[in-house]
Amino acid sequence: MGSRTTTATFTPVSWDEKEVRATEGPRLSRASVVNDYAGGIEARGAACEYVLCYATEMTGVFSGMEVLTGSVDGREGTFVIRQAGTFDEEGTIRCTFDVAPGSATGALTGLTGDGSYEVRHGEEKVAVAFSYTLD
Secondary structure (H helix, E strand, O other), rough: OOEEEEEEEHHHHHHHHEEEEEEOOOEEEEEEEEEEEEEEEEEEEEEEEEEEEEEOOOEEEEEEEEEEEEOOOOOOEEEEEEEEEEEEEOOOEEEEEEEOOOOOHHHHHHOOOEEEEEEEEOOOOOEEEEEEEEE
16 A cells, blocks of 8 residues: 555543653653544544653643554554654644554554644644555
């Protein structure tokens, strides 16, 4: 199968953030998150772990790993995405991600790809673009 592009949305179900290190200057926290995906990616209860670095009270960077069990364009399995992003003073989050090598199972075995999303503060659903190949 050649390269394909699909779109989906995810809705955050829960967000549990705890401070890891509080000092003068940058602050670290970690967040355990659950998301539901719909569309070209279908996955309910996707579990994600983020590490966030707050440069200021409202700005910073994050990285995370999220495991999705469900389907991509109808093919079922599980895969992990690695995420890296930023958040700014207006509340906009920008993120890029890729499939963690070797993480895909089931009918998704061999899945590779990357994607991105951008969400503004207050939006309930997040639009995701995902380009992938599947052996």
